[in-house]
Amino acid sequence: MPPTELTLDATALLQQIHALGEVGRPAASPGRTRIALSDEDRAGRDQLVRWMRELGLAVRVDRIGNVLGILQPEGAAAGGGRPLMMGSHIDTVHQAGALDGCYGVLAGLAVVRAYRQAGSQPGRPIVVAAFTNEEGVRYQPDMMGSLVYAGGLPLQAALDTRGIDGTRLGDELARIGYAGDLEPGAIVPQEYLELHIEQGPVLEANGDLIGAVQDLQGISWQRITVQGVANHAGTTPTRLRHDPAYVAAACQVFLREQVADADPGTTLATTGSLRLEPDLINVIPRKATFTVDLRDPDAGRLQAARQRFVGFLADLAAREGVRFETESLVDLAPVVFDPGLVARIEAAAARRSLPCRRMTSGAGHDAQMIARIAPSAMIFVPSRAGISHNPREHTDDAQLVLGARVLLDVVQGCLGVH
Ligand code: HGY
Numbered sequence: 022m023p024p025t026e027l028t029l030d031a032t033a034l035l036q037q038i039h040a041l042g043e044v045g046r047p048a049a050s051p052g053r054t055r056i057a058l059s060d061e062d063r064a065g066r067d068q069l070v071r072w073m074r075e076l077g078l079a080v081r082v083d084r085i086g087n088v089l090g091i092l093q094p095e096g097a098a099a100g101g102g103r104p105l106m107m108g109s110h111i112d113t114v115h116q117a118g119a120l121d122g123c124y125g126v127l128a129g130l131a132v133v134r135a136y137r138q139a140g141s142q143p144g145r146p147i148v149v150a151a152f153t154n155e156e157g158v159r160y161q162p163d164m165m166g167s168l169v170y171a172g173g174l175p176l177q178a179a180l181d182t183r184g185i186d187g188t189r190l191g192d193e194l195a196r197i198g199y200a201g202d203l204e205p206g207a208i209v210p211q212e213y214l215e216l217h218i219e220q221g222p223v224l225e226a227n228g229d230l231i232g233a234v235q236d237l238q239g240i241s242w243q244r245i246t247v248q249g250v251a252n253h254a255g256t257t258p259t260r261l262r263h264d265p266a267y268v269a270a271a272c273q274v275f276l277r278e279q280v281a282d283a284d285p286g287t288t289l290a291t292t293g294s295l296r297l298e299p300d301l302i303n304v305i306p307r308k309a310t311f312t313v314d315l316r317d318p319d320a321g322r323l324q325a326a327r328q329r330f331v332g333f334l335a336d337l338a339a340r341e342g343v344r345f346e347t348e349s350l351v352d353l354a355p356v357v358f359d360p361g362l363v364a365r366i367e368a369a370a371a372r373r374s375l376p377c378r379r380m381t382s383g384a385g386h387d388a389q390m391i392a393r394i395a396p397s398a399m400i401f402v403p404s405r406a407g408i409s410h411n412p413r414e415h416t417d418d419a420q421l422v423l424g425a426r427v428l429l430d431v432v433q434g435c436l437g438v439h
């Protein structure tokens with residue numbers, strides 16, 4: 022007689038989170054780095070595939086390198102039907118924490134393990150997915166593997182993408198041995214669930230343990246190139262300067278004071294990358310290249326912020342006598358997740374008397390792409406001090422286990438135990 026409630030193997034989950042966190046972490050370093058399609062990413066993928074195979078999952082890799090572990094029910098439960106998909110990513114930013122993305126993928130394995138250890142079957146297939154290049158730090162856009170999977174970016178365009186290091190994505194994918202043969206999106210899930218750390222301060226600040234993520238804010242990424250005139254730092258009067266560094270700095274002030282701090286203060290603006298050339302102490306730069314990451318839950322506000330910024334840049338460039346170019350890398354509208362799945366997450370938390378809050382995701386996630394092809398939702402757990410994309414990223418083990426338990430409850434509610 023199958024059990025009415027599956028048991029989560031918390032020890033195995035935490036062990037795998039720790040073990041994967043060691044892949045790409047130099048001995049003396051607090052953080053790990055597994056940039057998409059790097060040798061370290063390959064090592065993380067190889068480890069994940071081994072764990073998938075240990076659980077008896079059929080492993081498929083698609084043509085953009087997404088890794089899918091498939092549990093196909095047998096016997097009476099093999100009633101077919103489209104799979105329930107859980108997933109996230111295992112590529113990281115530079116010097117990352119151990120949880121971003123990895124937690125959701127390994128919790129998916131923990132759900133499969135619960136069925137295996139109970140000798141039970143789900144009523145439909147389960148797919149655990151690790152999507153390629155979620156972080157988008159080497160190749161833009163981010164969430165690339167899931168975007169291709171959802172049909173939002175042509176495969177060939179993704180394969181031909183040039184990285185910030187000049188490499189071609191398709192070549193690197195082949196080099197690490199993950200240019201698979203499955204057509205991206207060939208397996209359309211009936212629903213998609215992603216468990217993830219919040220990466221922000223909201224849950225912790227409010228004493229909540231579970232976030233039922235109902236929507237995800239819009240994201241705009243632009244790369245700005247400003248061409249000025251290199252000149253001598255000591256002999257060039259200010260009035261004769263055409264200084265890209267000054268333009269880039271003025272843009273930062275504008276983005277903070279006129280965009281991020283403006284009412285209602287929901288737009289976030291970040292310059293994460295700034296490069297000056299020739300980058301020498303006594304030379305007025307000839308060129309500045311910088312990125313602008315804008316986020317807002319409201320599509321109209323996001324587009325207005327984007328336009329106001331470019332308008333400011335155009336006026337400033339004319340006054341400073343410099344030329345500029347803007348390259349759009351990402352322009353994603355906000356996404357609303359499936360209300361039915363969000364309600365299931367809340368109900369699962371309530372059954373365990375876990376304080377739960379409906380919320381918006383500040384970060385981008387693969388779920389926002391898969392939501393284009395299937396009902397999707399996310400479960401968040403707290404991040405200590407809201408820190409992420411930083412080796413100090415941390416969530417207490419007990420909180421990680423509770424999040425995975427809620428995921429298992431929701432999956433069990435969708436698939437049953439046979
Ligand atoms: O940029 C993001 O929000 C995600 O971490 N890729």
Ligand code: MN
Nearest residue numbers: 121122155386
């Ligand atoms: Mn992530």
Ligand code: MN
Nearest residue numbers: 114121156410
């Ligand atoms: Mn991330």
